[in-house]
Amino acid sequence: MAVHELRAADDATRVGSIDNAYPPTLSIDSGDTVVTQTLTHFNDAITPQTTLEEFIRLKTEVFPDVGAHTLTGPIEVRGARPGDMLRVQILELQVREHGYNFHLPAEFATGLLPEEFPEGRLQHFRHDLAAMTTQLAGVTVPLEPMLGIVAVAPREPGHHGSLRPGSFGGNLDLRDAGAGCALYLPVQVEGALLSVGDGHSRQGHGEVCTSAIETGMSHVVLRVDIVATDEPCGLRAETADAWITLGVDEDLLEASRMAVREMIALLVEHRGMDRADAYALCSVAVDLSVTQIVNGVRGVHARIAKSLLG
Structure with missing residues (x-):
């Protein structure tokens, strides 16, 4: 390389x-x-x-x-x-x-x-x-x-x-x-x-x-x-201890939905969960944060600890 x-x-x-x-x-x-x-x-x-x-x-x-x-x-x-x-x-x-x-x-x-x-x-x-x-x-x-x-x-x-x-x-x-x-x-x-x-x-x-x-x-x-991916993916980030999914939209609520939908997709992909279980896990163990609120298109990100995913 x-x-x-x-x-x-x-x-x-x-x-x-x-x-x-x-x-x-x-x-x-x-x-x-x-x-x-x-x-x-x-x-x-x-x-x-x-x-x-x-x-x-x-x-x-x-x-x-x-x-x-x-x-x-x-x-x-x-x-x-x-x-x-x-x-x-x-x-x-x-x-x-x-x-x-x-x-x-x-x-x-x-x-x-x-x-x-x-x-x-x-x-x-x-x-x-x-x-x-x-x-x-x-x-x-x-x-x-x-x-x-x-x-x-x-x-x-x-x-x-x-x-x-x-x-x-x-x-x-x-x-x-x-x-x-x-x-x-x-x-x-x-x-x-x-x-x-x-x-x-x-x-x-x-x-x-x-x-x-x-x-x-x-x-x-x-x-x-x-x-390479089998299915289209949205914006994601990975740190040493967490997976992060991001949503961006002029509407903060819609950006939140985008971040959570992408986290559900990530959980289905990584753990083979059905979407309803992944949605519940988002409510139980995923933290939702405002990424930025000042760029016209606002950002929200969802974070889950890698330790939960094995």
Whole structure:
């Protein structure tokens, strides 16, 4: 299995857009490893000196028609076809020293409580990379690096803004998507066309104010595999001790239904349970959490301990 290096330079990154027409920046085989990086918003424009006013200018004047995220890729996985799943194992993540958190003024109507925090704010953080902590208002916050965006190209042609997740993955903002996690994404076009970005040094479930501690990743190591399936699958993730299924929809209740339906399918697949027993087990032993509530398309995930499945 080969190891490839993909530098997050201008020819390998794109701001705010996912599109199945974008040509691949790298071609790999199933089982290969990719060593790369991710950049901060607006093509790495956010520095410790950036003000909220400059952030808003970048959003409204420089990049008005796309999302804010900078994506590395797309990466073609030779042999991946619609109907397959793409397993993306996150092996290593290293954050940069600088991070930031923001919420926009109320007129942008972002975040969970825009009317209660109408002025907006951009706050910068220094990561202690030795201790893997940072400080927020006197609170020592342990860092838990993760990737907010892991996406294959959508089957529908045209530009898809990076803000809204979908069946292709994208801006899932799953807190568990750190080193040791594998994400399973339904392949929608030939070659899959994998992109990653939106590095976070720490995020809570929900990401309620709009952002986590956003950061670039100086070192990202991914292993990518094609997984053939007999039946179509939805969005899934796997950690050392749990299986996770994800639902995304503008309606939080529908996202919850999607996550639970996918967990039922996983239990039928892994344990041979009938659907009624799997539904009951979801009520007894599965935890349902809000993944993020701020991306227009909201996310809910269901989690079951692997120890229950044997």
